[in-house]
Amino acid sequence: MRKYYFLFIAFIFISAVQAQNGYQIKGTIKGVKPEPLTLAHYFGYGQYIVKDTAVADANGNLTFSGDKPLLEGLYMLLLPSKRRFADFVIGKEQNFTFSTDTANVIGNMKIEGSPDSERFYKYQKQLVGYNSEIGFLQAQQKLRQDMMTQAKINNIRRQIMEYYQEFAKENSNSLTGKILSASAEIQLPAAPKRPDGRPDSAWLFHYYKAHYWDNFDFSDERLVRTPALQRKLDRYIQELTFQDPDSLIKSSDFVIGKALKGGSKELQAYCIWYLTNQAENPTTIGGDAVFVHLAEKYYLGGIMPITDSSTVQNIRSKVKTIKPLLVGKIMPALALTDTAGKLRPLADLKAKYTVVFFYDPDCGHCKESTPALKAFYEKNKTTVQVYAASVARAPEQWKKYIRDFGVGEWVHGYDYTFRIDFRKDFDVTTTPMVYVLDQDKKIIARRLPVEQLEGFMDFYEKRLAYEKSLK
Incomplete structure (x- = not known):
């Protein structure tokens, strides 16, 4: 968890009405060492929240118990090494027993008193059986390749899919069934034909994306405590959405809209938090616009159901800093003093492109x-100028840096007035910080690694030429 840890903690305290008698989960694990094991629920697929710890005795017996019921969801049992040992679907029935052994956790798992976990392991055991058959046939293939063996493998894979669909349908009202349904692939209809007679693959893609969330129950907050939601969000945003700000904003609003319509406060909060958090560190040029949009609409707009005054204030401050610096905006005024004591306004530079390089002379990355x-500038100096702005309060280091690296041709600037807050005014949270401006000083890229300048400029020039050809 990189950002908004205080918000993450807030999720722990949000829950629906649960049973009132606490929980007691007794287990026996043959072959386990006498050591503490942890019970935790999923929070996305890469994170979990610890709820209890129990120490196994010499016979592998252990008990998890508490006065308050556990939040319903998919739980994992963790060994001291933090390796996941087993999963349990914990619903309203929270007084149950289980037994298994370290040799075959799934195959030997027996559960009494938890219908959802019983369903979960019934499904898991059936899958293990199918996969064992496939493994045997694949071993045969290594010795002898034949069409019959491959046909058998394909037939088993069809049986797995049919079993998956049937099991999810029969258990659709249970949490186990909802977890499986949430992960189910959309059944695609026959695509219409293109004029050349071939299936229209673009139509199929748009159909798939439009129906991608059909099997996900946005009204069930328990799905937050499973890996299903984060996996679907990641695929929808990263694989099914074109990676430009407008498309990312549209997809994010679409998902959040479905969560808002579903009515689960916790699910709404997770979708808003996760998508905003991902947008805060964009991997695409101009991606900061996605963060600003989501922050303004859902956090500052009062829609985010889980928040506090400090969260809102932090986000408001960040939006205030970033918004004037988005790609497409004119770079805010900047005037620094050069080594000769002359004031050098950024706006006075006459170049097709300007690279604004905020740096600290003592910074290793810089x-x-x-x-x-320097190499990029030497190659492109007929069209590019570099405006190097030192953010450090050490003029002698600044001048030494210029001499040591032999970059006297650049326009260099230092704030002798100490009035500029580079963090607030130009979002210089780390150094180096690079902006690329066009001839009108409009921002065309920000937070771009120096090593990617050449590739970006080549792409940008080609895009301009393409747009010009369409006019």
Whole structure:
């Protein structure tokens, strides 16, 4: 968890009405060492929240218990090494027993008193059986390749899919069934034909994306405590959405809209938090616009159901900093003093492109990036100028840096007034920080690694030429 840890903690305290008698889960694990094991529920697929710890005795017996009921969801049993040992679907029935052994956890798992976990392991055992058959046939294939063996493998795979669909349908009202349904692939209809007679693959893609969430129950908050939601979000945003700000905003709003319509406060909060958190560190040019949109609409707009005043204030401050610096905006005014004592406004530079390089002369990354920026400048100096802005309060180090790296041709600037807050005014939270401006000083890229300047400029020039050809 990188950002908004305080918000993450808030999720722990949100729950629906549960049973009132607490929980007691007794287990026996043959072959386990006398050591503490942890019970935790999923929070996305890469995170979990610890709820209890129990120590196994010499016979592998252990008990988890508490006065308050557990939040319903998919739980994992963790060994001291943090390795996941087993999963349990914990619903309203929270007084149950289980037994298994370390040799074959799934195959030997027996559960009494938890219908959802019983369903879960019934499904798991059936899958293990199918996969064992496939493994045997694949071993045969290594010795002898034949069409019959491959046909058998394909037939078993069809049986797995049929069993999956049938099991999910029969158990659709249970949490186990909802977890399986949430992960189910959409059944695609026959695609219409293109004029050349071939199936229209673009139509199929749009159909798939439009129906991607059909099997996900946005009214069931328990799905937050499973890996299903985060996996679907990641695929929808990263694989099914074109990676430009407008498309990412549209997809994010679509998902959040479904969560809001579903009515689960916790599910709404997770979708808003996760998508905003992912957008805060964009991997695409101009991606900061996605964060600003989501932050303004859902956090500052009062829609986010789980928040506090400090969260809102932090987000408001960040939006205030980033919004004037988004791709497409004119770079805010910046005027620094050069080594000759002359004031050098950024706006006065006459170049087709300007690279604004915020750096600290003593920063290791800045020193590593400078030779690459110098090489880029030397190759493109007829169209590119570099405006190098030192953010450090050490004028002698600044001048030494210029001499040591031999970058006197750049326009260099230092804030002798100490009035500029580079963090607030230009979002310089780390150094180096790079902006690329066009001839009108409009921002065309920000937070771009120096090593990617050449590739970006080549792409940008080609895009401009393409757009010009369409006019």
